[in-house]
Amino acid sequence: xxxxxxxxxxxxxxxxxxxxxxxxxxxxxxxxxxxxxxxxxxxxxxxxxxxxxxxxxxxxxxxxxxxxxxxxxxxxxxxxxxxxxxxxxxxxxxxxxxxxxxxxxxxxxxxxxxxxxxxxxxxxxxxxxxxxxxxxxxxxxxxxxxxxxxxxxxxxxxxxxxxxxxxxxxxxxxxxxxxxxxxxxxxxxx
Ligand SMILES: [Zn+2]
Numbered sequence: 001x002x003x004x005x006x007x008x009x010x011x012x013x014x015x016x017x018x019x020x021x022x023x024x025x026x027x028x029x030x031x032x033x034x035x036x037x038x039x040x041x042x043x044x045x046x047x048x049x050x051x052x053x054x055x056x057x058x059x060x061x062x063x064x065x066x067x068x069x070x071x072x073x074x075x076x077x078x079x080x081x082x083x084x085x086x087x088x089x090x091x092x093x094x095x096x097x098x099x100x101x102x103x104x105x106x107x108x109x110x111x112x113x114x115x116x117x118x119x120x121x122x123x124x125x126x127x128x129x130x131x132x133x134x135x136x137x138x139x140x141x142x143x144x145x146x147x148x149x150x151x152x153x154x155x156x157x158x159x160x161x162x163x164x165x166x167x168x169x170x171x172x173x174x175x176x177x178x179x180x181x182x183x184x185x186x187x188x189x190x
Pocket of ligand 1: 095096099130133
């Protein structure tokens with residue numbers, strides 16, 4: 001009988017332990033992967049200092065996750081901030097800051113004007129600019145002393161769709177191309 005009792009006791013103990021572990025997992029999880037308003041302010045100041053620009057950030061729902069406007073304004077989706085650590089957001093915004101600092105958006109309008117409807121050529125041009133922005137993001141990460149793995153992880157999740165589209169029909173390069181560009185920028189500093 002005593003063997004049976006201790007068996008039930010152990011079972012209860014294990015059950016309590018697993019409930020406790022599960023609860024702590026869900027309580028701790030958001031703090032692992034969230035970027036706060038304070039984190040965001042620090043990132044924005046650092047990037048403005050690094051790129052020598054004065055770009056502002058707007059938190060607003062957007063299907064593009066984050067994008068540069070070419071008007072010293074970058075948009076970021078609130079869900080992206082809720083679900084990514086500051087290290088990944090730093091890389092993402094360093095990419096958008098590069099678009100602003102390098103004047104990619106005004107160049108894009110010039111591209112439309114010159115090329116008219118040549119979609120393939122436009123898309124290949126876009127991809128070149130995306131890789132340039134990723135190269136600069138890699139550099140910024142190295143200068144800030146941030147491991148590029150967080151931004152690379154974000155690229156792997158957010159860039160997935162581009163991998164299944166023909167290069168002529170996509171604006172963003174493939175995931176391996178983007179990771180190579182980030183690391184090339186990163187190791188150009190390190
Ligand atoms: Zn971009």
